[in-house]
Amino acid sequence: MDLDLAGKRAFVSGSTQGIGYAIAEALLAEGATVVVNGRSEDGVAAAVRKLEAAVPGAAVSGIPADFADPEQVRHLLGSLGEVDVLVNNVGVFEIGAFEEISDDDWQRYFDVNVMSGVRLSRHVLPRMLARGWGRVVFLSSESGVNVPADMTHYGTTKAAVIALASGLAKLTRGTSVTVNTVLGGPTYSDGVARAVEDVARAQGLPVDRMKSAIETANQTSLLQRFIEPVEIARLATYLASPVSSATNGAALRADGGALTAAL
Template sequence: MDLGLAGKKAFVSGSTQGIGYAIAEALLREGAVVTVNGRHEDGVRGAVDRLRAAVPGADVSGIPADFEDPAQVQGLLDRLGDVDVLVNNVGVFDVVPFDAIPDDEWRRYFEVNVMSGVRLSRHLLGGMLARGWGRILFVASESGVNVPADMTHYGVTKAGTLALSNGLAKLTRGTDVTVNTILGGPTYSDGVARAVEEIAQAQGVPADDLKGAIVAENRTSLLQRFIDPDEIASLAVYLASPLSSATNGAALRADGGVLTTVL
């Protein structure tokens, strides 16, 4: 199926690995022109090289910037031209007891998980409205709806992302610009894989056994396995396309059935 994305210019934040990388690759396979992003120049360069190898003829470039640093974000914005599709994917997460999260860590989570989307959307939404077409997509989490007790800072920022996305959508009334959010579930991204391997090593158990135990503990999951980043990317590319024109201001679940509510 042709999703109508050929020649569309896309920017995906936090896209040198994991879900962001999978979305960038899927957009490239649809003929989009994609700019990827990561914190470090070498990581960005490596991602660009891998994407060019995976998608021959791909028009892909990269801009390094750490979204924890507003000055680096401004440098990225200064280099970023017009964008048709903005994917706000960059984020940080960790499992930490609530009383062990200091103020500085709360600020870091807001800078990366929330303000990244604020700054990018503020910079690009006006151009989309002026040109008459555009897509802004936030990659959030079911943790923004069912906030984990041991990841409160993460859940709060993802709830903030949901509110931001919904508010921005109201600015697009009567246009062909849309703003939507994906509620991802437990996904076996590179970061999760590293965490599982580190914990497994510390506990002296095989990583696959720990991975299975984590899935088994999630009693509400209908999928009963980790989600693959490509499965999130499939929904993201549809929402980025002209085919999704009637979907706006929505939070769409790709959570593997973890959330138990009807809506």
Template sequence: MDLGLHGRTAFISGSTQGIGYAIASALAAEGVRVTLNGRDTTRVEAAASRLRAEQSDAEVSAVAADFAKPDEVRALIASLGEVDILVNNVGLFGLAEFASLSDEEWARYVEVNVMSGVRLSRALLSGMIERGWGRVVFISSESGVNVPADMVHYGVTKAAMIALGNGLAKLTRGTDVTVNTVLGGPTFSDGVAASVAAVADARSLPADEMKRAIIGQNSTTLIERFLEPSEVADLVVYLASARASATNGAALRADGGVLTSML
């Protein structure tokens, strides 16, 4: 199936590993010229080299910027040319007790998880509308709908991403530009894999056993396993494609059935 993506350009924030890297790889496989992003120049260049090695015909560039630092974000935006597909993927994740979380930590989560999408969309959405085509995809989470008690700060910022995507979609009325959000479920990304390995080591358990035990605590998952990053990426590629022209302002799930509501 031709997704109509060959020759398009994409910027994926937070794409040196995990879901972001999987999205970049999947888009590159469709002939999209992708720009990777990470906080550290060495890591983002290494990710770009890895992608080129995996796909010899991939057109890949890399730009470092820490989305917790507005000055670096401004420099990043100034360096970008025309972007057809913006994937707002960068984000912070972590467990924390609500009562112990400081204002500074709340501000850091808002800065990275929410303001990254605000700043990138503000810079790039108008150009898409002027050129007559574009896609903006936010990578949120099922935690933005069912906010976890031990990650209230994370869930709140992911809920804000859903609201932001829905509001921005209304600015695209009558155009071939769309703005949508993906609600990801528990995904075995690089960061999660490292955390599982650390917990398994601390408890002297095999990593696979620890992995099964963690996902087993989720009483609503229908697939009863972690998602792979590529499974989230597949939905993003569809939303970025010409085939998804009738989907706008939506929040679509790649959550493994964790959310129990019908809509």
């Protein structure tokens, strides 16, 4: 299917690896111009080179910025220019006991996972509405619906992302601008792969055995395996495209069936 993205300019936050990188690559393959983002100049430059090799002729550039640093975010916004598609992907996660998560940790999670989307959307959404077309896609998680006890801080921010996208969608009534959310499930991103490797090393187990044990431990998963980043990217790319025009204000699942509710 041609998603009609040729000529559209997209910005994907947190896109030097993992799901964000997969979304950037998928958008480029559909003919969009893409601006990627990561915390370091070296990481952004490496991602740009990798994408240029993966998608010959791709129009890709990058802007480094750490979304935990408001000054870097201000610089990014000043450099961004006009975008037709905004993908709010950047996020941090880690397992941690609720009583051990400090106020500073909570603030960092909200700055990166929630306020990144607030600041980017506040910058681009009015311009999309003025031009009469645009797509905003948020990457949330099934953890924002079924908040895990050992990742309460992460799940809380992902629930806030769902609420934020729902509110912003209501600002687009009667226009050709849409705002939607992807509820991803357990995905074998670079960050998750490193976490699995660390746990395997600590327990003296082979990585493949640890990965398999984690996959089968999720009793509600219908997929019974980790989701690959490209599988999340396919849904996000569809929502970023003109062909998704009838989908607005929705939270769509790519969770492998981890959530047990029918809707």
